[in-house]
Amino acid sequence: xxxxxxxxxxxxxxxxxxxxxxxxxxxxxxxxxxxxxxxxxxxxxxxxxxxxxxxxxxxxxxxxxxxxxxxxxxxxxxxxxxxxxxxxxxxxxxxxxxxxxxxxxxxxxxxxxxxxxxxxxxxxxxxxxxxxxxxxxxxxxxxxxxxxxxxxxxxxxxxxxxxxxxxxxxxxxxxxxxxxxxxxxxxxxxxxxxxxxxxxxxxxxxxxxxxxxxxxxxxxxxxxxxxxxxxxxxxxxxxxxxxxxxxxxxxxxxxxxxxxxxxxxxxxxxxxxxxxxxxxxxxxxxxxxxxxxxxxxxxxxxxxxxxxxxxxxxxxxxxxxxxxxxxxxxxxxxxxxxxxxxxxxxxxxxxxxxxxxxxxxxxxxxxxxxxxxxxxxxxxxxxxxxxxxxxxxxxxxxxxxxxxxxxxxxxxxxxxxx
Amino acid sequence: xxxxxxxxxxxxxxxxxxxxxxxxxxxxxxxxxxxxxxxxxxxxxxxxxxxxxxxxxxxxxxxxxxxxxxxxxxxxxxxxxxxxxxxxxxxxxxxxxxxxxxxxxxxxxxxxxxxxxxxxxxxxxxxxxxxxxxxxxxxxxxxxxxxxxxxxxxxxxxxxxxxxxxxxxxxxxxxxxxxxxxxxxxxxxxxxxxxxxxxxxxxxxxxxxxxxxxxxxxxxxxxxxxxxxxxxxxxxxxxxxxxxxxxxxxxxxxxxxxxxxxxxxxxxxxxxxxxxxxxxxxxxxxxxxxxxxxxxxxxxxxxxxxxxxxxx
Numbered sequence: 001x002x003x004x005x006x007x008x009x010x011x012x013x014x015x016x017x018x019x020x021x022x023x024x025x026x027x028x029x030x031x032x033x034x035x036x037x038x039x040x041x042x043x044x045x046x047x048x049x050x051x052x053x054x055x056x057x058x059x060x061x062x063x064x065x066x067x068x069x070x071x072x073x074x075x076x077x078x079x080x081x082x083x084x085x086x087x088x089x090x091x092x093x094x095x096x097x098x099x100x101x102x103x104x105x106x107x108x109x110x111x112x113x114x115x116x117x118x119x120x121x122x123x124x125x126x127x128x129x130x131x132x133x134x135x136x137x138x139x140x141x142x143x144x145x146x147x148x149x150x151x152x153x154x155x156x157x158x159x160x161x162x163x164x165x166x167x168x169x170x171x172x173x174x175x176x177x178x179x180x181x182x183x184x185x186x187x188x189x190x191x192x193x194x195x196x197x198x199x200x201x202x203x204x205x206x207x208x209x210x211x212x213x214x215x216x217x218x219x220x221x222x223x224x225x226x227x228x229x230x231x232x233x234x235x236x237x238x239x240x241x242x243x244x245x246x247x248x249x250x251x252x253x254x255x256x257x258x259x260x261x262x263x264x265x266x267x268x269x270x271x272x273x274x275x276x277x278x279x280x281x282x283x284x285x286x287x288x289x290x291x292x293x294x295x296x297x298x299x300x301x302x303x304x305x306x307x308x309x310x311x312x313x314x315x316x317x318x319x320x321x322x323x324x325x326x327x328x329x330x331x332x333x334x335x336x337x338x339x340x341x342x343x344x345x346x347x348x349x350x351x352x353x354x355x356x357x358x359x360x361x362x363x364x365x366x367x368x369x370x371x372x373x374x375x376x377x378x379x380x381x382x383x384x385x386x387x388x389x390x391x392x393x394x395x396x397x398x399x400x401x402x403x404x405x406x407x408x409x410x411x412x413x414x415x416x417x418x
Numbered sequence: 419x420x421x422x423x424x425x426x427x428x429x430x431x432x433x434x435x436x437x438x439x440x441x442x443x444x445x446x447x448x449x450x451x452x453x454x455x456x457x458x459x460x461x462x463x464x465x466x467x468x469x470x471x472x473x474x475x476x477x478x479x480x481x482x483x484x485x486x487x488x489x490x491x492x493x494x495x496x497x498x499x500x501x502x503x504x505x506x507x508x509x510x511x512x513x514x515x516x517x518x519x520x521x522x523x524x525x526x527x528x529x530x531x532x533x534x535x536x537x538x539x540x541x542x543x544x545x546x547x548x549x550x551x552x553x554x555x556x557x558x559x560x561x562x563x564x565x566x567x568x569x570x571x572x573x574x575x576x577x578x579x580x581x582x583x584x585x586x587x588x589x590x591x592x593x594x595x596x597x598x599x600x601x602x603x604x605x606x607x608x609x610x611x612x613x614x615x616x617x618x619x620x621x622x623x624x625x626x627x628x629x630x631x632x633x634x635x636x637x638x639x640x641x642x643x644x645x646x647x648x649x650x651x652x653x654x655x656x657x658x659x660x661x662x663x664x665x666x667x668x669x670x671x672x673x674x675x676x677x678x679x680x681x682x683x684x685x686x687x688x689x690x691x692x693x694x695x696x697x698x699x700x701x702x703x704x705x706x707x708x709x710x711x712x713x714x715x716x717x718x719x720x721x722x723x724x725x726x727x728x729x730x
Contacts, residue, residue, distance in 0.1 A: 006529035017517035253513040261507045
């Protein structure tokens with residue numbers, strides 16, 4: 001036991017004094033969390049850039065109605081509106097102003113105001129005529145002849161006036177890039193605005209209203225998703241990349257041989273590594289949760305089950321690192337192989353984004369990766385405090401820990417060093 | 419200086435018909451030798467001769483394919499832990515935790531081995547006191563080897579295994595390591611040393627086994643090896659009218675070298691001294707050349723070992 005603790009202490013000191021080690025184990029995850037959680041924390045305030053080319057001018061200034069329509073778009077706070085002059089050739093403009101953001105252009109045609117007003121008046125008249133006819137149909141028998149004639153004459157007068165109006169439909173044009181991921185959202189917003197604008201023009205009132213309420217007990221932020229995901233992902237990288245490379249390095253430079261020549265047993269060496277990775281995992285968790293509190297005002301206090309899952313995760317991924325470090329002879333190859341295992345794990349498992357947004361086949365792949373169960377379990381425990389939902393994670397991660405620790409003991413050479 | 423070996427009776431290492439194969443390659447081939455308590459024993463030979471394989475078998479870091487070995491009376495196959503507790507090792511190309519200080523690295527081995535020895539004393543003894551708080555990775559090659567020896571000694575071992583302790587060091591650093599080994603030798607520590615440097619063997623060791631291509635060619639004391647297989651003691655004198663007569667008084671073995679100097683070969687150091695004194699009294703310039711382990715190796719194997727440890 002003394003030997004195990006001595007090696008654990010040596011490994012920890014060796015890690016703490018390695019700038020690269022501390023950067024990739026602690027600082028890099030902290031930077032990523034700060035970056036991603038900040039970038040994606042303001043989803044509700046995302047503004048889509050949209051260009052408007054307004055041809056509906058009067059004395060070279062936009063008509064009142066076209067201005068009102070643009071104002072309605074602006075009032076949603078969803079758009080960053082930019083204007084294109086009516087004489088701008090759109091194709092030429094796009095060609096000469098390349099951008100990584102897809103172009104979205106809304107064209108308001110000439111005569112927008114006039115046609116919209118005429119059409120709205122005509123529609124209102126049609127509604128009145130239709131209402132008067134219904135009155136005659138339903139209540140005409142109860143009226144005297146004079147009243148019926150007044151109404152009929154009124155209908156005729158209105159029909160005659162309506163015919164005299166120029167009642168063309170108004171068509172605004174929305175140009176979108178087919179590759180624009182936000183196209184559907186933008187179309188939806190503009191459709192809603194147009195419908196509301198139409199209703200206002202004809203003077204109708206909303207009949208069905210929507211009352212939006214939160215389904216969560218507390219408002220979940222982006223950081224709630226990222227925190228458990230990043231803790232899990234970087235416990236994984238610390239094990240698979242960190243341990244693989246250090247074990248491989250210790251093997252190459254003879255430290256392992258030096259230790260093997262002492263009374264220290266192979267299992268003590270492995271336990272010392274597991275302890276060191278567990279300490280690192282808890283330290284990472286503490287720092288990430290503190291950052292969540294200080295930077296994003298998210299209070300997460302880990303309970304014993306979540307600490308247990310972190311321990312199991314650290315053991316699993318550290319064992320994988322010991323296995324790989326025991327197999328791979330060359331340090332550079334160890335770096336390469338461990339990176340090529342850890343990075344796909346990180347991105348495919350859903351640690352960085354929900355698996356639901358990935359294609360079906362990638363979702364199937366995610367669900368065979370240990371990291372998927374690790375971060376899912378941690379999210380259930382840390383965020384939702386739902387231990388029942390983490391049982392699968394516990395079962396799978398414990399099995400993995402047993403398998404890889406056994407393999408690590410089998411594969412680690414304590415004799416016949418090359 | 420050769421020590422009196424009469425008291426070295428107790429065998430601390432027994433190697434009998436030891437063989438190690440790696441597939442079709444025979445690393446060591448049926449080797450046998452003994453090492454006695456208190457002696458400095460060397461396994462000397464070129465690179466790839468099987469020195470490290472042998473020493474690692476004795477350190478319980480490799481298993482022999484066949485044969486038998488005992489260290490401190492313990493079977494290397496059955497009593498691994500007992501042996502490891504009582505030996506100190508410095509492997510070839512020794513390394514330690516780069517970012518740990520000298521003292522922390524030594525403490526690590528002491529703690530693993532449960533050693534109660536005074537670390538500070540060892541640091542002072544090996545000239546490491548001033549660098550005890552420096553990180554191992556920042557030390558020079560010579561200092562690193564000192565740390566290696568200190569780590570090997572910290573458990574107060576009964577046998578110290580030093581595998582190529584001076585390979586790759588500059589001459590100054592080599593001499594520093596030699597001084598440490600000489601001091602250990604004076605203290606009576608049993609040392610098993612592998613090397614390809616013949617001068618190292620001559621200066622540091624009591625006995626040696628010459629190993630080439632996995633086979634032990636000869637095992638004997640350094641004295642015996644030099645006397646038996648060396649080129650004897652030679653006096654090279656200027657070719658003056660009475661040079662030959664003076665030398666002839668003490669030896670019959672006289673020849674001439676390529677520069678025309680007269681060469682007298684002696685089997686006794688006493689005769690050589692007398693001849694040298696007489697030449698000096700007669701104003702004839704001369705110098706004595708002692709036989710070396712290089713000569714021994716050359717005379718036994720017909721080859722030399724260069725600085726890199728290659729057989730030439």
